[in-house]
């Protein structure tokens with residue numbers, strides 16, 4: 362038994378000459394609800410597909426609960442996966458899909474799927490192709506949960522949903538995983554939804570992981586410092602300046618302090634939000650030539 366749900370070591374995937382994922386090393390502890398964020402094309406789906414064994418790495422390794430999903434297909438029984446655009450057999454009703462799930466999965470909780478769909482008032486006799494995007498997402502989630510997965514991978518499941526449907530989807534998800542020990546890795550662009558629900562963060566940009574860790578630790582380690590304009594690349598007390606912006610007289614720095622307090626009275630210190638953090642790392646990664654000082658005067 363391992364405490365790590367997903368572990369990658371120098372994992373890479375290439376399409377032709379382009380790396381979709383490169384040198385990705387991370388450990389997602391079991392029991393976490395993790396947000397996987399990054400712009401279009403960052404490599405999020407690529408990582409999820411590698412984790413579920415749908416594609417083969419070109420470098421490095423991926424393990425789910427200590428097993429390589431391509432060498433040990435038995436671990437697939439522990440993984441629930443909702444792919445982008447929630448593909449479902451359109452002519453099947455939810456009743457058909459629940460029956461099919463029972464035939465295809467070793468462990469299958471049909472009653473759980475039926476109960477969840479009944480709670481949402483979803484018709485059981487209508488082909489899923491005729492349901493709305495939000496309803497289809499709920500069906501895909503209910504089917505994934507019926508597997509009773511130890512790791513649930515969700516690839517932008519809420520992107521096309523309206524705010525109410527998003528809220529209902531996230532509530533279903535949180536209710537379900539709250540009752541179990543399921544680890545969740547959820548890719549999304551919708552930071553506000555993630556901020557409320559996720560306790561682990563993975564930020565990706567241009568095929569690489571820029572930041573990963575428990576949300577509480579990351580928020581505690583970072584601060585925004587505001588003070589007199591500085592041109593220095595290294596600020597005393599800060600282990601790393603992640604992003605800096607300046608006006609004529611003032612500099613605003615998002616820094617990784619790693620617990621070291623600010624001791625210069627000319628500067629003020631402010632807590633960061635998850636959104637500040639994600640935007641700072643994405644901006645820094647998007648402008649590698651200007652990492653230390655990003656002048657926006």
Ligand SMILES: Nc1ncnc2c1ncn2[C@@H]1O[C@H](COP(=O)(O)OP(=O)(O)OP(=O)(O)O)[C@@H](O)[C@H]1O
Pocket residue numbers: 376380381382399400401402403404405406407408
């Ligand atoms: N089958 C494929 N063939 C060629 N290139 C691909 C393929 N799948 C992904 N890519 C490329 O790999 C890179 C990463 O794509 P990926 O789908 O993993 O990004 P993403 O972060 O999931 O993006 P999005 O948020 O738009 O879904 C992109 O540059 C994409 O064009």
